[in-house]
Amino acid sequence: MAILDQSGDWGRRLAPSLEEIEALALEAYAGLPAEFRALSGDVQFLVAEFPEDSVIEEMGLESAFDILGLFEGRPVGDPGLAVTGEMGNRILLYRRPLLDYWCEHEEALGTLVAHVMIHEIGHHFGLSDEDMEELEAQAD
Numbered sequence: 546m547a548i549l550d551q552s553g554d555w556g557r558r559l560a561p562s563l564e565e566i567e568a569l570a571l572e573a574y575a576g577l578p579a580e581f582r583a584l585s586g587d588v589q590f591l592v593a594e595f596p597e598d599s600v601i602e603e604m605g606l607e608s609a610f611d612i613l614g615l616f617e618g619r620p621v622g623d624p625g626l627a628v629t630g631e632m633g634n635r636i637l638l639y640r641r642p643l644l645d646y647w648c649e650h651e652e653a654l655g656t657l658v659a660h661v662m663i664h665e666i667g668h669h670f671g672l673s674d675e676d677m678e679e680l681e682a683q684a685d
Contacts, residue, residue: 573659616668
């Protein structure tokens with residue numbers, strides 16, 4: 546069950562900015578065990594309003610709202626050789642799809658951002674969506 550924020554005036558609040566979503570992600574990342582963060586390497590976190598059209602097309606999405614985050618790069622432990630000009634690993638979070646999902650579910654925004662960020666770090670470590678679903682089921 547969600548906890549209602551009765552501490553402020555919702556009539557004056559604005560939707561969280563790109564920077565505020567990024568701060569939530571960085572806060573969640575900082576809360577992970579140091580050993581886990583060390584294994585993550587130099588992954589970069591970015592927040593965009595929506596995914597690029599090429600991402601929507603490549604992933605066969607019906608809408609830009611169908612994706613909350615994305616890992617781009619070479620998973621940790623991938624034996625392939627780096628390609629000249631290859632960008633570093635990064636995790637993108639998509640502000641508007643996150644906010645839309647948040648509005649439709651009883652989940653704190655910080656919890657949602659942390660969940661998506663950790664999911665994308667799973668891809669960074671080479672885990673598939675199915676792998677992560679299985680791990681989540683085992684944890685429950």
